Amino acid sequence: MHAYPDAGGDVDLEARIDGSALHISVRDYGVGVDTPAHHRGQGYGMLLIKAHAAGVDVRERRPGTEVTMTFDLSAR
Numbered sequence: 508m509h510a511y512p513d514a515g516g517d518v519d520l521e522a523r524i525d526g527s528a529l530h531i532s533v534r535d536y537g538v539g540v541d542t543p544a545h546h547r548g549q550g551y552g553m554l555l556i557k558a559h560a561a562g563v564d565v566r567e568r569r570p571g572t573e574v575t576m577t578f579d580l581s582a583r
Contacts, residue, residue, distance in 0.1 A: 509535075509537070510535035510536070510537025510538060510571060510572065511535070511537045511538070512537075512538065516535065516536060516537055517535070517536055518533065518534065518535050519532075519533070519534040519535075520532070520533055520534075521534075524580070527579060527580045527581035528561070528577055528578070528579060528580065529577070529578040529580055530575065530576070530577050531575070531576045531577075531578070532573060532574070532575045532576075533573070533574045533575075534568065534571060534572070534573040534574075535571045535572055535573075536568075536570045536571040537570065537571050537572070538570075538571075539567055539570070539571060539572055540565060540567055540572045553565075556574075556576055559578065560576045560577060560578055561577045561578060561579040561582075562575075562576070562577040563575070563576050563577075564576075
């Protein structure tokens with residue numbers, strides 16, 4: 508819905524555990540983060556991620572976007 512508003516597309520997902528940290532990376536090859544949202548109410552996903560993750564990094568890629576999240580498993 509975000510990366511490919513008019514059609515489907517590829518998404519890469521990588522996850523690894525390093526000690527008590529879970530690192531997750533999601534990469535698409537779509538329109539990018541600066542493209543206006545087509546649907547009302549978008550934006551809650553990043554709020555939820557930021558509320559629960561120990562760290563979040565959003566990078567513009569050409570093409571697409573990469574979001575890397577780190578979760579502290581010892582805090583659960």
